[in-house]
Amino acid sequence: MIQVENLHKHFGGFHAVDGATLHIAEKSITGLIGPNGAGKTTLFNVIAGVLKPTSGKVLMAGEDITGLEPHELFDKGLLRTFQIAHEFASMTVRENLMMVPPGQSGENLWSTWFHRARIAQEEATLRRKADEVLEFLTIDHIADEKAGNISGGQKKLLELGRTMMTDARIVFLDEVGAGVNRTLLNTIADAIVRLNQERGYTFVVIEHDMDFIGRICDPVICMAEGKVLAEGSLDEIKANEQVIEAYLGT
Numbered sequence: 001m002i003q004v005e006n007l008h009k010h011f012g013g014f015h016a017v018d019g020a021t022l023h024i025a026e027k028s029i030t031g032l033i034g035p036n037g038a039g040k041t042t043l044f045n046v047i048a049g050v051l052k053p054t055s056g057k058v059l060m061a062g063e064d065i066t067g068l069e070p071h072e073l074f075d076k077g078l079l080r081t082f083q084i085a086h087e088f089a090s091m092t093v094r095e096n097l098m099m100v101p102p103g104q105s106g107e108n109l110w111s112t113w114f115h116r117a118r119i120a121q122e123e124a125t126l127r128r129k130a131d132e133v134l135e136f137l138t139i140d141h142i143a144d145e146k147a148g149n150i151s152g153g154q155k156k157l158l159e160l161g162r163t164m165m166t167d168a169r170i171v172f173l174d175e176v177g178a179g180v181n182r183t184l185l186n187t188i189a190d191a192i193v194r195l196n197q198e199r200g201y202t203f204v205v206i207e208h209d210m211d212f213i214g215r216i217c218d219p220v221i222c223m224a225e226g227k228v229l230a231e232g233s234l235d236e237i238k239a240n241e242q243v244i245e246a247y248l249g250t
């Protein structure tokens with residue numbers, strides 16, 4: 001689904017991504033691991049259009065998507081999750097979900113004035129969809145909580161929920177498990193697997209928790225110093241000498 005060819009991203013003289021080549025299979029849950037500073041987040045940001053590459057190519061289903069803006073990639077179903085922004089913290093969990101779909105009539109003053117009935121109808125549809133998403137993620141009980149007050153794990157589920165309000169096909173998740181308790185981490189893992197199996201989502205997941213990676217990701221890609229070192233099952237990766245060396249070297 002995604003082909004990354006000889007990608008470079010340089011910050012001044014520093015090569016954060018240094019000729020990465022990799023392939024992400026459709027409907028896979030691919031794990032991206034590697035020591036701190038390996039270039040994983042930078043690679044994510046280049047694929048998701050947040051950063052422009054210095055050189056190299058990114059293809060999606062054979063189409064060149066290198067350097068497209070995040071909103072153009074969003075339209076193609078490629079999304080990178082972001083932490084709930086500060087300005088959304090005072091909105092409820094449900095409202096955060098209802099904000100996501102683009103092209104709501106309510107965004108435009110003209111249509112606000114002239115198409116009230118349509119807006120009300122669209123809002124009801126959105127609300128229903130948001131409630132379905134919350135139920136799917138088993139967080140319907142916090143629908144009316146302010147997003148700023150929910151736990152770290154619940155925020156991660158909300159980030160995942162935002163992707164479900166769109167026509168996402170491939171979702172990039174950064175550090176899903178950071179600071180999340182075991183129970184919620186299991187809920188997140190279940191949600192990812194169910195979205196993958198039931199709705200055909202492709203996932204690429206950066207995560208340090210190897211149990212989490214081992215449980216849901218296949219294949220796993222290991223990066224170090226801006227390059228791809230190895231790809232395979234987590235067991236294969238763990239047995240790879242270059243990988244061991246890269247982790248020991250940090």
Ligand code: ADP
Binds near residue numbers: 016034039040041
């Ligand atoms: P990882 O996610 O694997 O920990 P990153 O992609 O965050 O790695 O970072 C790779 C390297 O690039 C790090 O050494 C980091 O300091 C550097 N880096 C990341 N972003 C920038 C930036 N905007 N400017 C300069 N250096 C950066």
